[in-house]
Amino acid sequence: MARITALLFASLFLSPLSAASPTRASPLLASRQDTDNEGLHSLMLAAGKLFFGTATDVRYLDNKAHQAIVQNPNEFGMIVPENSQKWGELEKEDKGKVDFTNTDIIAAQAKGNGQLFRCHVLVWGAQLPSYVTSTSWTEKTLSDVLQAHITTTVTHFGSQCYSWDVVSEALSSSPDSNTLSTTSLFHQVLGASYIPFSFYWTSLAADPSSKLYYNDFNLELSPSKAQGAVDIVHLIRNYTSPTGEKNKARIDGIGLQSHLFVSSVPSLPSLTSTLELFTNLSLEVSFSELDISHSSLSPSPNATQIEQQEKDYMTVISACLAVKGCVGITVWGFSDKYSWVKDAFPGKGGGCLYDENMKNKGSWFAVAEVLRRAGVVRRGAVAVDASLDGEVAVAVNSTTTVEGEGGGGGGRDPDEAVRKAARSGELMRGVNGTELMVAAGEEVGDAQGKGQGVVNGARRWVVTGWGGWVVVMGWGFWGFWGILSS
Numbered sequence: 468m469a470r471i472t473a474l475l476f477a478s479l480f481l482s483p484l485s486a487a488s489p490t491r492a493s494p495l496l497a498s499r500q501d502t503d504n505e506g507l508h509s510l511m512l513a514a515g516k517l518f519f520g521t522a523t524d525v526r527y528l529d530n531k532a533h534q535a536i537v538q539n540p541n542e543f544g545m546i547v548p549e550n551s552q553k554w555g556e557l558e559k560e561d562k563g564k565v566d567f568t569n570t571d572i573i574a575a576q577a578k579g580n581g582q583l584f585r586c587h588v589l590v591w592g593a594q595l596p597s598y599v600t601s602t603s604w605t606e607k608t609l610s611d612v613l614q615a616h617i618t619t620t621v622t623h624f625g626s627q628c629y630s631w632d633v634v635s636e637a638l639s640s641s642p643d644s645n646t647l648s649t650t651s652l653f654h655q656v657l658g659a660s661y662i663p664f665s666f667y668w669t670s671l672a673a674d675p676s677s678k679l680y681y682n683d684f685n686l687e688l689s690p691s692k693a694q695g696a697v698d699i700v701h702l703i704r705n706y707t708s709p710t711g712e713k714n715k716a717r718i719d720g721i722g723l724q725s726h727l728f729v730s731s732v733p734s735l736p737s738l739t740s741t742l743e744l745f746t747n748l749s750l751e752v753s754f755s756e757l758d759i760s761h762s763s764l765s766p767s768p769n770a771t772q773i774e775q776q777e778k779d780y781m782t783v784i785s786a787c788l789a790v791k792g793c794v795g796i797t798v799w800g801f802s803d804k805y806s807w808v809k810d811a812f813p814g815k816g817g818g819c820l821y822d823e824n825m826k827n828k829g830s831w832f833a834v835a836e837v838l839r840r841a842g843v844v845r846r847g848a849v850a851v852d853a854s855l856d857g858e859v860a861v862a863v864n865s866t867t868t869v870e871g872e873g874g875g876g877g878g879r880d881p882d883e884a885v886r887k888a889a890r891s892g893e894l895m896r897g898v899n900g901t902e903l904m905v906a907a908g909e910e911v912g913d914a915q916g917k918g919q920g921v922v923n924g925a926r927r928w929v930v931t932g933w934g935g936w937v938v939v940m941g942w943g944f945w946g947f948w949g950i951l952s953s
């Protein structure tokens with residue numbers, strides 16, 4: 468049985484897709500865009516994940532171009548309200564006067580479009596009602612008001628929430644610390660117990676199908692902070708309620724916010740091992756507030772910086788693809804026009820997938836390309852080998868026998884193929900978007916393209932892709948070569 472490992476085509480995988488201007492895509496990708504309606508979410512689904520989402524809110528409803536994108540379920544399959552569901556927004560007027568109107572609008576829109584809805588956020592030290600920050604609380608009075616807020620809010624949204632960000636940003640913002648933030652009002656009055664307490668009350672009120680998340684920033688950058696999140700998971704799971712109940716506080720997932728800066732994105736292995744730190748605890752994970760900003764917009768980013776941003780996006784997307792328990796990715800707004808970064812960090816920004824005019828940028832095309840490759844792999848081609856022993860790997864669809872480690876004979880798990888390829892950092896470079904479709908003549912995703920595969924005992928195969936590319940991979944050879952046939 469041949470030994471199969473993932474092919475390493477690093478230069479191809481991370482090759483620049485567009486460098487000269489933020490909105491220029493490679494001709495290869497542009498041609499794909501002209502011929503189909505695929506969006507990031509539909510590509511994400513094809514790659515075996517649950518969603519590609521975005522934050523949005525009522526304050527953008529008047530922008531038609533923005534709405535056309537946000538309401539396109541092919542583009543975004545998950546919607547999260549950026550602000551309107553925060554406690555301070557829900558109880559903006561008087562204590563106890565809760566107004567769900569704005570969030571309901573966004574939730575109804577998502578439902579109408581068949582998009583998942585993520586609920587954000589129940590317990591966070593910021594954007595609190597003024598009475599919460601101005602009252603002098605005791606443990607009892609704050610516990611009561613927190614419990615009431617959680618129960619009322621969670622009950623109102625019921626099964627609409629795919630997930631709840633139950634607690635956000637409980638950890639210290641100090642990069643090398645795994646300790647809890649002591650600046651939070653909740654910590655000051657209730658100590659660490661406010662975290663399991665919040666998960667406990669959410670667990671009781673939430674629809675059993677809603678996933679309960681802890682959500683924080685810099686988990687992806689700081690091993691100490693990631694360890695702090697692991698400690699929080701244990702804290703929740705070991706919680707004994709005030710009435711003596713054990714194992715009732717549920718946590719299902721970790722959201723890694725990933726507000727990142729160009730050139731400071733962790734490596735693919737680093738990201739995947741951080742994700743696996745949590746999936747090893749039987750949790751799902753997602754990149755929950757992704758943006759990758761330029762640290763200076765003055766002067767505007769040059770071609771090298773734009774290209775680096777594209778690569779950085781590809782790295783993050785690849786990390787999610789590489790880890791089975793990573794269910795999806797949500798960007799924190801998709802347009803530079805409305806990014807929170809330029810308000811919070813004047814002079815920085817440009818970190819979204821669309822520009823200020825709602826036109827998709829190079830970063831968008833980079834993300835789409837990674838997802839498309841993964842989808843192609845999952846549909847049955849690629850993920851193959853050659854790095855060791857000169858053996859060829861053929862990862863094909865489930866009707867074709869695959870030899871060796873990772874292939875596992877017939878019936879190879881296509882998701883595993885995606886993960887292996889992504890983990891190694893590389894998927895094979897596409898051929899006019901059709902990639903290395905083999906799969907015994909299976910029609911591939913491109914309306915004009917047809918991959919015609921010939922498998923000879925999983926030893927040698929030839930793929931003819933749309934546009935006249937011929938790719939040959941031979942057994943016993945450590946690579947592949949493409950020949951342009953006219």
Ligand code: G3I
Binds near residue numbers: 724811
């Ligand atoms: O609603 C008021 C409006 O009435 C007023 O005229 C205007 C004047 O500045 O302010 C408006 O409120 C702003 C609100 O966004 C809505 O636009 C707040 O000042 C502003 O602070 C608030 O910023 C939000 C920030 O959270 C608050 O910390 C950002 O939009 C939002 O993107 C950001 O999101 C957070 C996540 O929830 C948690 N993780 C970090 C992430 C980024 O900070």
